[in-house]
Amino acid sequence: MTRPRIGWQAGVLCFLVAAVALAGGARSQSPASGPQAPPAAPTAPAPDDRVEVPPPPFTDGIFPCSSCHASMPVNRTRRELTEFHTDIVLTHDEQHRWCLDCHDADHRDQLHLASGAPVSFAESYVLCGQCHGEKLRDWRAGVHGRRTGQWNGHKTYLLCAHCHNPHQPRFTAIQPMPAPVRPSRPGK
Amino acid sequence: MKSDAPGTTVSRRQFASCAAAAAAGFLLTGCGPRRLHEMPPDRLKDALREMERRYAQQFGAAVTVSDEKALPGVEFAYALDLSRCVGCRRCVYACVEENNQSRDPQVQWIRVFQMDKGKGVDFSEADPYYAPPAVPEEGHFYVPVQCQQCRNAPCTKVCPTGATWTEPDGIVVVDYDWCIGCRYCMAACPYGARHFNWGKPAVPKDKLNTKTHVLGNRPRPQGVVEKCTFCIQRTRNGRYPACVEVCPVGARKFGNLLDPDSEIRYIIEHKRVLVLKEELNTLPKFFYFYAT
Numbered sequence: 001m002t003r004p005r006i007g008w009q010a011g012v013l014c015f016l017v018a019a020v021a022l023a024g025g026a027r028s029q030s031p032a033s034g035p036q037a038p039p040a041a042p043t044a045p046a047p048d049d050r051v052e053v054p055p056p057p058f059t060d061g062i063f064p065c066s067s068c069h070a071s072m073p074v075n076r077t078r079r080e081l082t083e084f085h086t087d088i089v090l091t092h093d094e095q096h097r098w099c100l101d102c103h104d105a106d107h108r109d110q111l112h113l114a115s116g117a118p119v120s121f122a123e124s125y126v127l128c129g130q131c132h133g134e135k136l137r138d139w140r141a142g143v144h145g146r147r148t149g150q151w152n153g154h155k156t157y158l159l160c161a162h163c164h165n166p167h168q169p170r171f172t173a174i175q176p177m178p179a180p181v182r183p184s185r186p187g188k
Numbered sequence: 189m190k191s192d193a194p195g196t197t198v199s200r201r202q203f204a205s206c207a208a209a210a211a212a213g214f215l216l217t218g219c220g221p222r223r224l225h226e227m228p229p230d231r232l233k234d235a236l237r238e239m240e241r242r243y244a245q246q247f248g249a250a251v252t253v254s255d256e257k258a259l260p261g262v263e264f265a266y267a268l269d270l271s272r273c274v275g276c277r278r279c280v281y282a283c284v285e286e287n288n289q290s291r292d293p294q295v296q297w298i299r300v301f302q303m304d305k306g307k308g309v310d311f312s313e314a315d316p317y318y319a320p321p322a323v324p325e326e327g328h329f330y331v332p333v334q335c336q337q338c339r340n341a342p343c344t345k346v347c348p349t350g351a352t353w354t355e356p357d358g359i360v361v362v363d364y365d366w367c368i369g370c371r372y373c374m375a376a377c378p379y380g381a382r383h384f385n386w387g388k389p390a391v392p393k394d395k396l397n398t399k400t401h402v403l404g405n406r407p408r409p410q411g412v413v414e415k416c417t418f419c420i421q422r423t424r425n426g427r428y429p430a431c432v433e434v435c436p437v438g439a440r441k442f443g444n445l446l447d448p449d450s451e452i453r454y455i456i457e458h459k460r461v462l463v464l465k466e467e468l469n470t471l472p473k474f475f476y477f478y479a480t
Binding site: 163 | 262275423426428433435458479
């Protein structure tokens with residue numbers, strides 16, 4: 001399972017520090033920290049170790065994209081798709097964008113930022129955050145989106161795409177659960 | 189007996205026997221039943237085992253009754269994003285299942301009010317019985333209300349038996365064995381967050397959550413008051429409350445108010461936050477906010 005980094009710079013930094021510490025023979029300092037089940041109320045570890053993001057929610061059989069696209073010529077002309085992916089209806093600033101503004105034509109299994117820098121599907125929140133910066137900031141802080149797990153320990157975040165369909169990000173209305181029964185009064 | 193008649197006096201024997209009876213009674217009350225929070229540990233343990241045995245018999249399943257104490261340095265708080273809530277009531281039913289609330293007669297610790305966007309948060313105009321085919325409805329927003337876990341809780345002050353109190357981590361709890369069902373606390377609560385078991389609570393045997401806490405979701409008897417405990421059986425083990433984890437729009441946030449890095453502190457420091465009925469000085473630890 002991929003474990004993309006939230007705040008990857010910090011993650012890389014932690015990794016480097018850890019690598020240096022291990023190389024320095026500091027391993028014997030923590031004999032008890034082997035792989036074991038997380039305790040019920042763990043003390044706060046490094047922020048990055050506390051977060052887990054499930055893999056991106058692909059439609060069955062759609063990924064990797066390159067399994068089909070690798071043998072196809074690239075057509076960068078903006079057009080309506082009529083042969084494949086016809087189920088995708090774009091209602092996400094469709095006036096200004098189409099497939100290849102987010103999907104990468106040269107690296108089919110990746111997305112790309114506005115700068116052209118590739119970004120994996122597992123880190124698609126970076127792409128979303130280009131426009132929705134304040135949402136990305138809130139998401140990193142755990143305020144936007146659902147978190148499960150432990151309030152003082154290991155948490156699971158969801159990617160933007162787990163809740164919002166990237167092509168139609170607005171939530172659709174859902175059926176509510178039953179209303180409570182009204183209190184009954186004798187004689188009425 | 190003519191002791192009530194004027195002019196007669198109490199005999200020495202009468203006085204001595206009455207005094208002895210009073211002294212014996214005073215001593216015996218020290219040995220009788222006690223409130224859970226003042227029971228010696230060994231007796232509490234016996235009481236919990238006895239509860240487990242009773243519930244196992246009643247529901248035909250292995251039930252654990254924990255008395256997990258408050259974690260040090262923790263004060264729980266809750267935040268709910270009014271700009272996200274769609275009023276789907278998933279939280280209501282997740283809470284019912286997690287906390288073994290009675291299905292019929294119906295007891296629900298969370299109540300979701302539908303409000304008019306033009307009128308703002310106004311409980312006199314709110315409708316908890318909305319049932320459209322799909323939510324959210326145009327022109328409306330939704331305010332779920334449950335126990336606000338007040339720091340200045342009116343409900344605990346009026347209890348004549350001391351059956352409800354605030355725990356060190358800020359959770360207001362009820363001792364179901366000590367509650368006499370007078371419902372003073374329900375009258376005192378300005379949020380309608382306390383619920384009375386008018387009938388015998390009915391939880392289907394196969395639906396019982398067997399992981400219980402003595403001050404939380406253990407099966408209740410008829411005639412006692414119950415309320416949201418921030419899922420004390422989960423949160424004292426580090427987990428999020430059931431309503432937080434089920435919310436499909438991620439509107440519910442929970443954490444430790446004393447931890448500067450917690451989500452809850454971020455919300456209070458960065459978002460527009462309000463509490464319900466602020467003018468009553470109840471100091472709720474349940475905050476409502478607008479993330480956008």
